Amino acid sequence: MSDIMVDIQHLSFSRGQNLIYDDMCMQVHRGKVTAIMGPSGIGKTTLLKLIGGQLKPDSGHILFDGQDIPALSRADLYQARKKMSMLFQSGALFTEMSVFDNVAFPIREHTRLPESLIRLIVLMKLEAVGLRGARDLMPAELSGGMARRAALARAIALDPELIMYDEPFAGQDPISMGVIVRLIKELNNALGLTSIVVSHDVTEVMSIADYVYVVAEKKVIGHGTPAQLRQDKSELVQQFLQGEADGAVPFHYRAEAYEDELMEFAG
Amino acid sequence: MTTRKIEILVGTFIVLAAAAFFMLALKVANAGVSGSGESYVLYAKFDNIGGLKVRSPIKVGGVVVGRVASIDLDRVYYTPVVKMEINSQYSNFPETSSVAILTSGLLGEQYLGLQPGFIDETVEILADGDSVQDTRSAIVLEELIGQFLFNRGN
Amino acid sequence: MITDKLQNLGRDTINNIAGFGRSGIMLFGALVGKPDFRKGFPLFIKQLYVIGVLSLLIIVVSGLFIGMVLALQGYTVLVKFGAEGMLGPLVALSLLRELGPVVTALLFAGRAGSALTAEIGLMKATEQLSGMEMMAVDPLRRIIAPRFWAGVVSMPLLALVFNAVGILGGHLIGVDWLGVDAGSYWSTMQANVDLYQDVVNGVIKSIVFAVIVIWIALHKGFDAIPTSEGISRATTQTVVTASLTVLGFDFILTALMFGG
Numbered sequence: 001m002s003d004i005m006v007d008i009q010h011l012s013f014s015r016g017q018n019l020i021y022d023d024m025c026m027q028v029h030r031g032k033v034t035a036i037m038g039p040s041g042i043g044k045t046t047l048l049k050l051i052g053g054q055l056k057p058d059s060g061h062i063l064f065d066g067q068d069i070p071a072l073s074r075a076d077l078y079q080a081r082k083k084m085s086m087l088f089q090s091g092a093l094f095t096e097m098s099v100f101d102n103v104a105f106p107i108r109e110h111t112r113l114p115e116s117l118i119r120l121i122v123l124m125k126l127e128a129v130g131l132r133g134a135r136d137l138m139p140a141e142l143s144g145g146m147a148r149r150a151a152l153a154r155a156i157a158l159d160p161e162l163i164m165y166d167e168p169f170a171g172q173d174p175i176s177m178g179v180i181v182r183l184i185k186e187l188n189n190a191l192g193l194t195s196i197v198v199s200h201d202v203t204e205v206m207s208i209a210d211y212v213y214v215v216a217e218k219k220v221i222g223h224g225t226p227a228q229l230r231q232d233k234s235e236l237v238q239q240f241l242q243g244e245a246d247g248a249v250p251f252h253y254r255a256e257a258y259e260d261e262l263m264e265f266a267g
Numbered sequence: 268m269t270t271r272k273i274e275i276l277v278g279t280f281i282v283l284a285a286a287a288f289f290m291l292a293l294k295v296a297n298a299g300v301s302g303s304g305e306s307y308v309l310y311a312k313f314d315n316i317g318g319l320k321v322r323s324p325i326k327v328g329g330v331v332v333g334r335v336a337s338i339d340l341d342r343v344y345y346t347p348v349v350k351m352e353i354n355s356q357y358s359n360f361p362e363t364s365s366v367a368i369l370t371s372g373l374l375g376e377q378y379l380g381l382q383p384g385f386i387d388e389t390v391e392i393l394a395d396g397d398s399v400q401d402t403r404s405a406i407v408l409e410e411l412i413g414q415f416l417f418n419r420g421n
Numbered sequence: 422m423i424t425d426k427l428q429n430l431g432r433d434t435i436n437n438i439a440g441f442g443r444s445g446i447m448l449f450g451a452l453v454g455k456p457d458f459r460k461g462f463p464l465f466i467k468q469l470y471v472i473g474v475l476s477l478l479i480i481v482v483s484g485l486f487i488g489m490v491l492a493l494q495g496y497t498v499l500v501k502f503g504a505e506g507m508l509g510p511l512v513a514l515s516l517l518r519e520l521g522p523v524v525t526a527l528l529f530a531g532r533a534g535s536a537l538t539a540e541i542g543l544m545k546a547t548e549q550l551s552g553m554e555m556m557a558v559d560p561l562r563r564i565i566a567p568r569f570w571a572g573v574v575s576m577p578l579l580a581l582v583f584n585a586v587g588i589l590g591g592h593l594i595g596v597d598w599l600g601v602d603a604g605s606y607w608s609t610m611q612a613n614v615d616l617y618q619d620v621v622n623g624v625i626k627s628i629v630f631a632v633i634v635i636w637i638a639l640h641k642g643f644d645a646i647p648t649s650e651g652i653s654r655a656t657t658q659t660v661v662t663a664s665l666t667v668l669g670f671d672f673i674l675t676a677l678m679f680g681g
Contacts, residue, residue, distance in 0.1 A: 280473050
């Protein structure tokens with residue numbers, strides 16, 4: 001078994017006229033927490049969807065456990081997806097089912113286990129995220145943080161090998177942020193998972209990640225362990241880590257010269 | 268459980284729809300009587316069929332005994348030929364019987380009135396595929412009015 | 422500019438055809454492949470409840486009133502010719518051939534179609550469809566297929582109920598209130614209504630309309646822009662497009678069934 005779980009080679013992807021990734025390379029090691037950071041709007045969620053096979057790249061390879069995801073047939077892709085799991089930003093819980101049924105959903109879909117065994121597995125997963133008491137609530141009754149934890153329980157229901165977190169910290173209060181940071185770390189170690197965390201919350205990510213990629217301007221601009229990254233000489237990386245408003249990544253969206261546009265009306 | 272309630276309601280829905288279908292089929296369309304049953308065929312030639320249509324009823328003394336199966340034009344004489352399907356339980360019409368195209372009410376639709384004829388030793392009973400010789404065509408209102416005016420002129 | 426107009430026309434046409442193609446691919450993906458009855462059947466029953474049973478009330482009430490109005494209007498005209506005995510066939514044929522299938526389809530588009538579009542649009546907006554796909558469950562098979570079949574089964578059943586209730590409503594007004602003879606109400610109806618020509622053709626119409634309405638509703642939801650504005654627009658489009666398409670197809674079907 002190779003040490004690399006996900007291997008992205010020379011990936012290019014564009015949406016309409018917009019080029020989002022240009023010849024990007026990235027490796028995710030087995031059993032590690034790999035973080036992908038970058039400013040908003042550079043298509044981090046898109047990257048996860050590319051790994052999950054929901055989008056097809058223009059060119060390049062995405063190897064998941066040795067299989068090239070974009071080249072897989074539909075049936076093989078669905079088989080590969082059983083080994084991965086994704087935690088969506090909104091949680092994406094099924095609103096018409098209770099928390100229990102949500103967690104039970106992938107088990108019921110993919111196995112023929114008896115209901116008593118399913119109950120046991122679901123309670124175990126819910127216990128792991130601390131929501132065993134909330135199993136009969138509907139998703140609408142959960143707070144944002146609880147919904148994300150319930151979704152996490154569902155994501156680990158089938159014991160996947162890879163779990164992808166899409167902005168797990170966005171919009172959380174400090175306490176639930178702390179809970180989720182702890183959960184990601186613990187689950188990764190206890191279940192032997194491989195985790196990919198997409199986020200722009202620098203401090204949280206730096207505290208849990210084993211390896212960090214900083215993505216901006218369509219490619220990887222810096223990578224390394226958190227300690228290495230702090231020493232990085234790139235201006236862009238430092239601007240992102242320090243959170244400065246203007247710098248190598250400009251504050252302004254690209255536009256024509258300000259004076260010219262103002263003068264259009266004056267003239 | 269909620270599933271049980273849902274299943275009962277869905278079952279009720281299906282029963283209700285089936286009941287509606289049977290009501291439409293039996294009470295409204297009366298399919299049980301007209302559609303099934305053996306029948307035999309008689310032909311009749313008319314000079315003019317007026318407003319007679321396929322599936323118009325054939326009545327004896329007001330009782331429906333069959334329906335018009337088709338209406339064609341004879342290629343030799345260019346007169347309409349009506350094919351009649353008559354219920355097999357009414358199979359004793361003699362060859363002296365007559366058919367007329369009648370109208371129910373002043374504005375009602377047209378139907379075929381079958382008038383059974385007399386029977387003696389020389390008269391045979393009409394069998395499947397025979398023709399009724401004695402026919403009376405539809406009354407066309409314009410012709411009737413024309414005749415009336417002509418007679419008054421005299 | 423005339424070239425701009427032409428360009429707009431061309432772009433709209435291309436978009437419409439592309440949308441039609443996408444909806445075809447969606448339906449194809451949902452219906453092709455071996456069905457899994459163990460998992461699929463409970464979902465189908467659930468949707469039969471949501472789409473069929475919950476539409477029953479509006480269908481029964483509308484059927485009753487439309488039958489009553491038909492009897493009232495028909496009577497006032499027929500009585501001038503002394504032909505009030507023909508009230509039965511008037512009510513029955515209007516309902517069976519036209520009003521039953523068409524009004525049911527229009528009500529169905531408003532009641533169940535819009536709800537389906539909104540439901541699926543919201544599922545898309547909240548990433549539920551995407552999440553399902555990542556769990557290696559095909560949303561087309563899991564979400565679209567049971568709703569499609571439940572709709573195709575429910576609508577003819579609803580139309581039958583509508584017809585039956587409407588004819589009873591006509592009886593209520595014509596016989597019990599206006600005094601048409603009950604025997605002649607039913608017997609003229611029986612003499613003029615044909616099981617295949619009228620009842621079965623009405624059911625066939627209804628099945629065609631069901632496919633149209635459900636297909637449009639599901640596609641609009643599946644193709645909706647996942648924002649609140651996009652979903653509200655998709656819901657409106659479902660009702661408008663489905664209603665107009667039903668009326669158009671009704672003309673074609675009527676011409677084919679009763680015109681020749």
